[in-house]
Amino acid sequence: MKKLIINADDFGYCKGVNYGIIEAHTDGVLTSTTMMANMPGFDHAVELHQQYPNLGIGVHLNLTTGSPVLNHLKTIIDTEGNFRNQAYYKGSFTVNEQEVYDEWKAQIEKVLAAGIQLTHIDAHHHANLFGDFNDIYFKLADEYNLPVRNNFNNQDPTRRTTDGFVYTMETVLKSEESLKQLFATHDSVEIMCHPAFLDKFLLASSSYTYPRIEELDLLTHPSIKKLISQQDIIELATYRSI
Template sequence: MKKLIINADDFGYCKGVNYGIIEAYSDGVLTSTTMMANMPGFDQAVDLHKQYPGLGIGIHLVLTTGRPLLKNLKTIVDADGNFRNQAYYKGSFIIDQQEIYDEWKAQIEKILAAGIQPTHVDTHHHANLFGDFNEIYLHLADEYQLPVRNNFQNQDASRRTTDGFVYTMETVIQTTETLEQLFETQDSVEIMCHPAFLDKFLLNHSSYTYPRTEELELLTHPTIKDLFSTQDTIELTTFKSV
């Protein structure tokens, strides 16, 4: 049986995102999500998880959105104490990597303290790919014995992850043929998505807004639900099965 994980990033971002993710899970084909520990929707996301325990919950490590959990950081925040924008990391930069390790560890610990047993770990805006931050990311994954998102090259064969990773959900979740093509050379795949309802916080703080509603519609569309219910070769699952 092939294994497909459909994972929604940004759980905890805000109410609109939280409710969109729950809708995509309870009335759609979403199986998994990753949680942001530093955003205003965190507490609500924890409460929603208690209501929907079957939804896989991973950790979405944040470096580029909102404010960090820790105080007195110097190199990964701007003058207002917010995380630096991801554009900062496009050029040359000087960062104290200990600050990244400490902040990401604090985010993991906050999620664990909320009673979440995380299924895996990934990063917001793929921040593990900035500079050599992947070493920090993998160190933490090993420290907490968590599977990781397969978004980088040179994977250790012993590391727990999927065989494949897809950025663009709409190109894959279309027909039986597109799904079969996806699994021609791999047995397990994660598809990343960002379903949401729009609220004012999301509109004011994210550059990715209206496409989230399109993703939500796709994940809950009767045709897509039928696509998975009428086949018996692909299992919709979470990182617990990796």
């Protein structure tokens, strides 16, 4: 069987995001999520995980939103002690890569300490693609023996990841034809999504808000559930099977 992983980013961002992800899992086709260890909704997400253990959970390595887990950093934070905005990394930049490694490792360790058995890692705002950070990303994946999101040009056949990665689920889940076309050339695919209910914190802190409601509606829509259930060579999966 070919494997379809539908992964929600940002678990732990806030309660609105957390509840949206659980709704997409329990009443929809969502199979997987990645957790932000440094955000206000982290403890709430851990509690929800205990209630819904079948939801695969990885770590959403963060470098651009909120404040870090560690408190001795200097080059990857601004004057307020928060992570630098992702715009900082769009051009030429200088940071201490050891700080990136240390912070990302601390985020992984925090999720593990919460009793969560990790399925994989990915990166918020695709921060693994900033500069040479993909090397750090791979190093941590190897240290913890975890698969990674395939948002890079994968030329290493030994790297544990999916064959395909889809940024916009609407392009794939729009019809049976588009879904079959994707799996004609792939045996495993991750679809990235950001379902959520909107709360005050999300509205005040994120530039991506109302589309999250639309994504939640799509993931739980009867037509989408029917579309996937009718596929005889595709099964919903998590990174545990990669």
